[in-house]
Amino acid sequence: MNPPRPVPKLDDANRAFWTGGAEGKLNITRCGDCGQYTHPPQILCRHCQSENVAPEAVAGTGAVETMSVNHQPWAKGLEVPYVIARVRLDGVPGVYLTTNIVNCEVDEVAFDDPVRVVFEEQDGIFYPLFEKAD
Amino acid sequence: MAQEAYITGIGQSEVGVRLPRHPLLLTLDAAREAVADAGLTFEQIDGVFSYPGKSHGYLAFSPVGTDEVMEALGIKSKWQMGAMEQPAQLSAIGMAAMAVKQGLCRHVLCFRTVYEAGGMADPETYMAGMGAKTVTGMQQWTSPFWATSAACWTAQYAARHVHRYGMTREQLGQIAINASKNAMANPRARAITKEELTLDKYMSARMISTPLCLYDCDRFSDASTVIIVSAGDALDEVTATPIRVAAMAGSVDRYSWDQVEWPASYDTGPDLWKHTDYTPDDVDCVQFYDGFAFLPLTWLEGLGFCEKGSAHEFVEGGTRIARDGELPMNTSGGQLGSGRLHGFGFAHEAVTQLRKVGGERQIPGDPKVAVATSGGGPLAAALLLARD
Numbered sequence: 001m002n003p004p005r006p007v008p009k010l011d012d013a014n015r016a017f018w019t020g021g022a023e024g025k026l027n028i029t030r031c032g033d034c035g036q037y038t039h040p041p042q043i044l045c046r047h048c049q050s051e052n053v054a055p056e057a058v059a060g061t062g063a064v065e066t067m068s069v070n071h072q073p074w075a076k077g078l079e080v081p082y083v084i085a086r087v088r089l090d091g092v093p094g095v096y097l098t099t100n101i102v103n104c105e106v107d108e109v110a111f112d113d114p115v116r117v118v119f120e121e122q123d124g125i126f127y128p129l130f131e132k133a134d
Numbered sequence: 135m136a137q138e139a140y141i142t143g144i145g146q147s148e149v150g151v152r153l154p155r156h157p158l159l160l161t162l163d164a165a166r167e168a169v170a171d172a173g174l175t176f177e178q179i180d181g182v183f184s185y186p187g188k189s190h191g192y193l194a195f196s197p198v199g200t201d202e203v204m205e206a207l208g209i210k211s212k213w214q215m216g217a218m219e220q221p222a223q224l225s226a227i228g229m230a231a232m233a234v235k236q237g238l239c240r241h242v243l244c245f246r247t248v249y250e251a252g253g254m255a256d257p258e259t260y261m262a263g264m265g266a267k268t269v270t271g272m273q274q275w276t277s278p279f280w281a282t283s284a285a286c287w288t289a290q291y292a293a294r295h296v297h298r299y300g301m302t303r304e305q306l307g308q309i310a311i312n313a314s315k316n317a318m319a320n321p322r323a324r325a326i327t328k329e330e331l332t333l334d335k336y337m338s339a340r341m342i343s344t345p346l347c348l349y350d351c352d353r354f355s356d357a358s359t360v361i362i363v364s365a366g367d368a369l370d371e372v373t374a375t376p377i378r379v380a381a382m383a384g385s386v387d388r389y390s391w392d393q394v395e396w397p398a399s400y401d402t403g404p405d406l407w408k409h410t411d412y413t414p415d416d417v418d419c420v421q422f423y424d425g426f427a428f429l430p431l432t433w434l435e436g437l438g439f440c441e442k443g444s445a446h447e448f449v450e451g452g453t454r455i456a457r458d459g460e461l462p463m464n465t466s467g468g469q470l471g472s473g474r475l476h477g478f479g480f481a482h483e484a485v486t487q488l489r490k491v492g493g494e495r496q497i498p499g500d501p502k503v504a505v506a507t508s509g510g511g512p513l514a515a516a517l518l519l520a521r522d
């Protein structure tokens with residue numbers, strides 16, 4: 001049994017990202033003026049400084065940009081090994097998510113594998129994990 | 135009126151794991167050694183700079199503030215600074231160099247004190263902030279996925295070198311093996327390295343986060359390192375061989391481990407050479423931040439000692455980076471071999487080598503130019519040091 005995941009502290013900028021999974025949505029902050037994405041989310045657009053930003057549900061698919069198999073249990077009872085990956089998101093240029101690739105063996109994950117989001121809920125936080133899409 | 139800045143004194147406390155000595159006292163041990171090394175007295179010190187300032191939520195990481203050092207030693211300071219929002223650890227020395235160049239100070243005491251091993255024996259005092267119920271800031275994008283340590287974050291870059299450029303564990307292992315060889319020749323590393331690391335032992339080590347194994351990660355230590363930075367027009371007060379800060383550079387693109395394609399060493403490296411007539415060919419030894427063994431490879435590539443994507447080939451077999459090789463690296467043992475001094479150890483060792491007082495670990499010849507670096511991931515700072 002894994003220990004509970006560390007809990008992000010919610011604020012106006014990050015709430016939609018961490019809770020969007022309740023509706024099955026992977027929300028990334030997007031600018032209503034220049035159309036570009038800001039991640040990590042802020043209360044303004046990091047590209048044009050417009051304050052007209054809002055969370056937008058993105059496709060939730062992507063590919064493994066890089067990955068590591070983690071063997072060190074960083075908390076008591078944490079089950080290892082597990083995959084830590086950096087996922088590039090389809091349709092969201094320049095945004096990467098550090099995440100876990102789940103629902104497969106660790107040696108089945110490779111660079112550039114297509115993946116899709118799956119949410120893991122814990123006390124109202126919906127952690128965006130990914131699984132292989134093919 | 136801008137003038138040159140010099141490192142005129144270096145000092146280091148005992149380096150250990152779970153040292154009983156109070157971290158303020160470790161700091162004073164290093165300070166006394168550095169000031170005596172320079173031939174100065176504390177009355178002549180008029181600035182105190184540190185990285186990253188006292189870390190109140192996690193004192194083990196940085197248990198001593200500049201004010202405490204000034205109070206304990208009776209230093210009358212004209213300018214002080216202890217701050218984390220800088221490119222990386224060695225920027226505290228860079229800022230001190232700027233202060234003396236501009237005439238704000240004549241002799242600045244710079245220190246970095248760590249108590250990350252000793253602090254575990256008294257978590258209530260030294261690790262109070264570790265029990266927070268939520269994660270904020272940069273860590274909220276990694277910790278929730280159990281990418282808890284910088285080892286996990288660095289592994290993402292290292293794994294990409296494996297995938298894109300074919301880096302092998304045998305090649306990466308040369309960093310830790312070289313560090314252990316050098317640490318065996320460094321009397322202050324005895325608490326950290328007790329025997330030489332062999333390739334067999336490295337290859338059979340347990341993995342932390344692939345491709346990084348146990349020996350690719352530095353180890354929590356207790357120590358203080360002090361560097362004295364003096365103004366060019368104050369050198370007549372100094373008895374030691376001064377080492378000039380010939381150039382410095384730092385960079386942060388975005389303060390994020392996962393939104394940038396390359397670690398900051400790749401921007402800092404080329405920038406360093408813009409501030410000097412020296413070139414990589416002039417460098418006699420390199421002291422590269424090795425909190426994780428992959429990071430020196432990024433510095434080799436970032437500073438142009440080899441092409442991007444080829445540093446693992448550069449270090450293959452270990453002869454090139456050995457003390458008698460063409461580019462001696464981490465001659466004190468670095469952090470892997472001689473403890474997590476957190477950046478300042480690299481400046482200390484560069485000065486030691488340029489003064490030719492390295493004893494058993496001294497590199498051959500007449501070294502005149504060295505690079506010391508700090509940082510990895512999103513932040514980096516480098517110093518080019520020269521004996522004129």
